[in-house]
Amino acid sequence: xxxxxxxxxxxxxxxxxxxxxxxxxxxxxxxxxxxxxxxxxxxxxxxxxxxxxxxxxxxxxxxxxxxxxxxxxxxxxxxxxxxxxxxxxxxxxxxxxxxxxxxxxxxxxxxxxxxxxxxxxxxxxxxxxxxxxxxxxxxxxxxxxxxxxxxxxxxxxxxxxxxxxxxxxxxxxxxxxxxxx
Amino acid sequence: xxxxxxxxxxxxxxxxxxxxxxxxxxxxxxxxxxxxxxxxxxxxxxxxxxxxxxxxxxxxxxxxxxxxxxxxxxxxxxxxxxxxxxxxxxxxxxxxxxxxxxxxxxxxxxxxxxxxxxxxxxxxxxxxxxxxxxxxxxxxxxxxxxxxxxxxxxxxxxxxxxxxxxxxxxxxxxxxxxxxx
DNA sequence: AGCCGATTTGCAAAAGAATCGCTTCTGGGC
DNA sequence: GCCCAGAAGCGATTCTTTTGCAAATCGGCT
Numbered sequence: 001x002x003x004x005x006x007x008x009x010x011x012x013x014x015x016x017x018x019x020x021x022x023x024x025x026x027x028x029x030x031x032x033x034x035x036x037x038x039x040x041x042x043x044x045x046x047x048x049x050x051x052x053x054x055x056x057x058x059x060x061x062x063x064x065x066x067x068x069x070x071x072x073x074x075x076x077x078x079x080x081x082x083x084x085x086x087x088x089x090x091x092x093x094x095x096x097x098x099x100x101x102x103x104x105x106x107x108x109x110x111x112x113x114x115x116x117x118x119x120x121x122x123x124x125x126x127x128x129x130x131x132x133x134x135x136x137x138x139x140x141x142x143x144x145x146x147x148x149x150x151x152x153x154x155x156x157x158x159x160x161x162x163x164x165x166x167x168x169x170x171x172x173x174x175x176x177x178x179x180x181x
Numbered sequence: 182x183x184x185x186x187x188x189x190x191x192x193x194x195x196x197x198x199x200x201x202x203x204x205x206x207x208x209x210x211x212x213x214x215x216x217x218x219x220x221x222x223x224x225x226x227x228x229x230x231x232x233x234x235x236x237x238x239x240x241x242x243x244x245x246x247x248x249x250x251x252x253x254x255x256x257x258x259x260x261x262x263x264x265x266x267x268x269x270x271x272x273x274x275x276x277x278x279x280x281x282x283x284x285x286x287x288x289x290x291x292x293x294x295x296x297x298x299x300x301x302x303x304x305x306x307x308x309x310x311x312x313x314x315x316x317x318x319x320x321x322x323x324x325x326x327x328x329x330x331x332x333x334x335x336x337x338x339x340x341x342x343x344x345x346x347x348x349x350x351x352x353x354x355x356x357x358x359x360x361x362x
Numbered sequence: 363a364g365c366c367g368a369t370t371t372g373c374a375a376a377a378g379a380a381t382c383g384c385t386t387c388t389g390g391g392c
Numbered sequence: 393g394c395c396c397a398g399a400a401g402c403g404a405t406t407c408t409t410t411t412g413c414a415a416a417t418c419g420g421c422t
Contacts, residue, residue, distance in 0.1 A: 036369060036418055058408085070372050075409065077370095091333065095276030095379085096408065111322055114329065126318045133314035137307040137336060141292055145341030148295065152272065154333045155318060160326030217389055219399060238379090251401050256380065258399095276408090277379065 022049045025103055026086060033084040040069035044077050045086075045101070054090040054098035054110060054119050091154055092117060107131060113159035120159070203230045206284055207267060214265040221250035225258050226267075226282070235271040235279035235291060235300050272335050273298060288312060294340035301340070 020028075026045045027037050035041075047063045048055065055063075057078060061071045078099050081087040090098040090110060098119070100108070109122045109130055122130070130153065138149045201209075207226045208218050216222075228244045229236065236244075238259060242252045259280050262268040271279040271291060279300070281289070290303045290311055303311070311334065319330045 038370065038418065040371070072373080072410085073371055091272065091276060093333075095272065095278060097276060109318075111327065122318060123321060126321050129317055130314045133311045136310055137290075137303060140304060140307050141336060141338055146292065146338035147341075149336065149338040151337065152274075152333060152335045155322060155330065156332065157322055157327035157330040160328075217398060219389070221400070253381085253402080254400055261399095 022101070022103060026101065029084065029086050029103075033086075035080060035084065040073050041077055043068050044074060045081075048087065048099065048101045052101075054100040056096065056098050060099070089152075090119070091152060093156055107134075109153055109155070111155040111157055111159070114156050115158060118159060122155070203282070203284060207282065210265065210267050210284075214267075216261060216265070221254050222258055224249050225255060226262075229268065229280065229282045233282075235281040237277065237279050241280070270333075271300070272333060274337055288315075290334055290336070292336040292338055292340070295337055296339060299340060303336070 023042065023046050026049070027042065030037050030041065043064055044060065047060055051060070051063065057071065057074050061069075061074045064074075078087060078089075082089055082099070086102060087099045088102045088107070090100060090112075092098065092112060093114065107127075109127050110119045111122060112119050121127070134151055134153065138151065141149050204223065204227050207230070208223065211218055211222065224245055225241065228241055232241070232244065238252065238255050242250075242255045245255075259268060259270075263270055263280070267283060268280045269283045269288070271281060271293075273279065273293060274295065288308075290308050291300045292303060293300050302308075315332055315334065319332065322330050
């Protein structure tokens with residue numbers, strides 16, 4: 001999972017004045033954008049933060065427990081959150097999207113396993129290089145007159161672990177439920 | 182349109198031995214891959230080549246004239262073509278895809294206008310830089326054990342021309358049909 | 363604390379894109 | 393010219409995402 005540049009310290013030693021939970025931070029951003037802080041939204045944000053990685057709307061909705069809110073609400077929230085930059089969107093090869101919380105850290109880039117859709121982060125060196133190139137492009141575009149410039153960058157591949165699993169599946173592991181439809 | 186590294190010279194001066202049309206080149210690739218050269222496929226390839234830019238399956242199908250072939254066939258052909266690398270796929274923000282012929286030139290990268298979905302190519306300097314970064318990432322991934330590594334890179338923005346059109350629309354142009362829904 | 367209005371949500375239905383099954387057709391090797 | 397695996401046609405289906413509208417909720421104000 002490579003975990004790294006994440007705001008994963010709920011109340012860690014940092015006592016510089018702001019020791020709010022990620023969910024609180026997200027709520028502040030909501031408010032700043034003039035959006036209401038509703039129960040479903042908080043639940044969704046909590047789930048998103050807990051997931052800590054790009055997650056599909058469907059998965060997110062299940063994660064909430066079927067009692068929490070309608071899936072349409074999740075769709076609408078993600079759209080709203082994305083428009084204010086509270087979440088970042090990632091894509092699978094089939095065109096469906098995953099969402100990831102964005103609390104201010106720099107863009108992250110992922111590799112998605114073609115077989116399991118498991119998402120892994122790029123190592124920071126590659127990511128940095130990539131970020132640099134992407135920024136160059138975006139600057140160039142802005143200079144040309146483009147506005148609201150954004151981008152999508154995704155890598156795909158057959159992950160070594162997935163390949164291994166699959167190779168052994170016929171031989172040893174009989175009932176290992178495949179996660180994430 | 183920035184046109185650049187394209188094989189757009191049907192029978193231009195090149196007399197080094199191979200002066201086949203792009204469609205012929207594509208057909209050869211088909212054959213090499215063990216796929217049949219059928220009437221619909223040739224028509225689709227011709228349309229794709231004529232378009233010379235990322236095109237949606239739907240548009241492609243219309244371009245063929247409703248008489249030519251079923252849209253499902255276009256879907257299937259694009260899938261087949263993509264799997265043998267005869268076409269490259271691009272994405273719109275909504276997750277739908279566009280296809281672009283690939284006759285061997287290096288990967289091209291695009292900016293898609295958020296308003297009109299019009300596609301423009303990146304300038305070659307940016308593209309080169311980007312290509313370099315992307316290759317670095319892919320090498321790293323392969324080194325880590327990933328196989329069949331690939332990527333998606335798309336840029337989005339409000340194109341200056343589109344923005345201008347829109348800005349004037351309320352003032353001057355009364356009935357300028359917006360192209361490409 | 364209670365009220366009011368605009369924003370959100372829920373639910374049902376719709377819109378689209380892409381896929382699947384199955385039969386019929388056809389390219390191209392013999 | 394014959395044959396058959398691969399391809400196309402056509403209908404129906406799946407799955408994701410969007411839309412319309414009534415009911416519920418948030419949160420500023422009194």
